[in-house]
Amino acid sequence: MKKAPKAYKNLEFLNSREARPLRILAEYLEPELRFKENNIKNTIVFFGSARLSPEPRKDGMNKYYIDAEELAYRLAKWGKELEQKDEGFYVCSGGGPGIMEAANKGALRAGSKSIGLNISLPFEQKPNDYITPELNFEFHYFFMRKLWFLYYAKAIIYFPGGFGTFDELFETLTLVQTGKYEKHEIPIILYGEEYWREILNFDVFVKYGLISEEDMNLINFASTIDEVCDLLKPRIEKLINKYGMEE
Secondary structure, three states: OOOOOOHHHOHHHHOOHHHHHHHHHHHHHHHHHHHHHOOOOOEEEEEOOOOOOOOOOOOOOHHHHHHHHHHHHHHHHHHHHHHOOOOOOEEEEOOOOOHHHHHHHHHHHOOOOEEEEEEOOOOOOOOOOOOOHHHEEEEOOHHHHHHHHHHOEEEEEEOOOOHHHHHHHHHHHHHHHOOOOOOOOOOEEEEOHHHHHHHOOHHHHHHOOOOOHHHHHHEEEEOOHHHHHHHHHHHHHHHHHHHHHHO
């Protein structure tokens, strides 16, 4: 009789309900190891629709893909400059198409590494061609992917998007508002003020006392690349110095 497979080589077991804790742990430990191997301590995270492209549209929404690529390019160049002082950062996206692709593409154009935190979905989500190969991740569990979006983040930029983008936005706002996210000074930027104001009327939350007026200070609106850069440059180095070496 031949030997039975060891438990950690038994794929039937590893994919079973009983082994779920092991799979969750693997989605924590394996990315952590790769981040350390690549000296990733600080990121700027891009969120936004997987459905946008640079192709012209009647509604002009393609401008957000173009702006995301250019913004990622400029931020990645700045991150490389800060590397000289050991204060660099890297662009991070959800790794798929649309705004995610634009962010990784811009970083690659700047000659910088960039991160793609993919997740297995029935449609839309597949790795784009611009992610740094050793920083291309594939997750099964949304909550583990969310952890890695925020763990190294020193700024988060939300481009126009749908349910997934809103999910990430409101989770981040909730974590900061409730003090569960220690980097409470983190810039949370909604890019494309016209879009966000049309989709969400935050003032109604305040009107009915569902959030406080001070909670609105968590949100920054921007409609140009220069506005984002002007907002981030005084703050990123401070956040890196405060939190970056503790990761």
